[in-house]
Amino acid sequence: MSVKVITVGEDILGANEEKARRNQKRLEQHNILAVNIMSSPGAGKTSLILNTIRQLKPKVRITVIEGDVASSVDAEKVSELGAAVVQINTAGGCHLDANMVENALNNLPLEDTDLLLIENVGNLICPNEFALGEHRRVMLASLPEGDDKPLKYPAMFADADVVLINKIDLQPYLEFNIDSFQKTVTGLNPNVRIFPVSCQTGKGLEAWFSWLEAAVKDRKNQ
Ligand SMILES: Nc1nc2c(ncn2[C@@H]2O[C@H](COP(=O)(O)OP(=O)(O)OP(=O)(O)O)[C@@H](O)[C@H]2O)c(=O)[nH]1
Ligand SMILES: [Mg+2]
Numbered sequence: 461m462s463v464k465v466i467t468v469g470e471d472i473l474g475a476n477e478e479k480a481r482r483n484q485k486r487l488e489q490h491n492i493l494a495v496n497i498m499s500s501p502g503a504g505k506t507s508l509i510l511n512t513i514r515q516l517k518p519k520v521r522i523t524v525i526e527g528d529v530a531s532s533v534d535a536e537k538v539s540e541l542g543a544a545v546v547q548i549n550t551a552g553g554c555h556l557d558a559n560m561v562e563n564a565l566n567n568l569p570l571e572d573t574d575l576l577l578i579e580n581v582g583n584l585i586c587p588n589e590f591a592l593g594e595h596r597r598v599m600l601a602s603l604p605e606g607d608d609k610p611l612k613y614p615a616m617f618a619d620a621d622v623v624l625i626n627k628i629d630l631q632p633y634l635e636f637n638i639d640s641f642q643k644t645v646t647g648l649n650p651n652v653r654i655f656p657v658s659c660q661t662g663k664g665l666e667a668w669f670s671w672l673e674a675a676v677k678d679r680k681n682q
Contacts, residue, residue: 476590479558483593486565487576492523493679494576495672496592498616499600500609501582504626506534507659508600508668509577513541515669516575520676523573525564527556527581534579544569555587556580562593575676584613588620596675602626603634607641610648618648622655622671629658 487494497505506526513522524545526535535547546564548556561578568576578594580587588597599620601609604627610617617623623645625638642654653671657664 473589476558479562480591480593483558483561483565484595487570487593487595488679488682490570490573491680492570492573492576493596493676494578494592494594495596495598495675496578496580496587496594497598497600498580498587498620499582499602500584500605503582503600503602503605504659505579505582505600506537508624508626508657509579510537510541511659511662511665512577512669512672513538513543515665516673517541517543520673521572521574523568523570523576525556525561525568525576525578527560527579529553529581544573550581554581554583554585555590556592557590558592574680575672584609584616588616588618595679596621598622598624600624600626601641603628603630603636607636607638607644610641610644614648617645617652620649620652622653622668623649624668625654625656626659628656628663629661 499505509524522543524538524543526545526547528534529550529552532547535545538545546567548560548564578592597620599617638656645652645654655664655667657668
C-alpha cells in the first residue's frame with residue numbers, strides 16, 4: 461500500500477502565499493503601500509516607525525500593525541502619536557503570517573491609509589519566509605548586534621528592498637565595520653538600498669524618508 465506523505469512546511473507556506481496575495485490585492489484596492497519591517501529584538505523597529513510617523517504625518521496617512529509574542533507596549537507608543545494601530549500577539553509564534561495580517565486589516569481604517577507599516581516579531585530566523593501581502597521588505601540591523609549578522613542569517617538580508625543600519629551614534633563604542641557589513645549585504649543582494657541611520661539622533665533618516673515617500677507615490681500611480 462502506498463503511503464501519502466504530507467510535507468507540512470510546504471503546505472503551510474503554500475496556504476500562506478495564497479492568503480498573502482489576497483491581502484495584497486485588498487491593500488491595492490485602497491492604493492495602500494505595505495512595508496514589512498524585520499529585525500532582531502531591539503534593533504529599533506518601533507523607534508523607526510515612531511520617527512517615520514512624526515516626520516511624514518502631515519503628508520502621508522500611516523497605519524501600523526505591531527507584531528509581538530506578548531504585550532501591547534509598542535502599539536501604545538504608536539497610538540500616542542495618533543496613528544491607527546492593531547497589536548497582534550503571536551502567543552509564542554516567532555513571526556507574523558498572512559492570516560494574522562488579514563485579521564488586523566479587518567480592524568484598520570483602510571480607506572484612510574496611504575502607508576501600512578508592519579512591525580514583524582523580532583527574530584532573524586524565519587519572518588522572511590512568510591509573505592504577509594507587503595509590497596516592500598525592510599531589514600533593520602543595528603551596531604550592537606555585530607557586523608557579522610548577514611553572514612549568519614543571510615536569508616533575512618537576501619530579499620530585502622532596504623537594509624537600514626541603525627544606532628550609528630554608538631559607533632565610537634563598538635567594533636562594527638560598516639564597509640564590510642555593506643559588502644556582505646550587497647554580495648547577497650546586489651540591488652538592495654542600504655541606509656546607515658540613528659533613530660536616536662535622526663542622522664541619516666532623510667534618505668529613508670525620501671525612499672519611503674517615493675515608494676508611496678509609486679503605489680498611488682499604479
Ligand atoms: N543608541 C541608540 N539607541 C536606539 C536607537 N534606536 C533605538 N534605540 C534604542 O534601542 C532600544 C530598542 O528599540 P526598539 O525601537 O524598541 O526596538 P524594536 O526592534 O522595536 O524591539 P522589539 O519590538 O522588542 O523587537 C530602545 O531602548 C531604543 O531607545 C539608536 O539609533 N541609537
Ligand atoms: Mg518593537
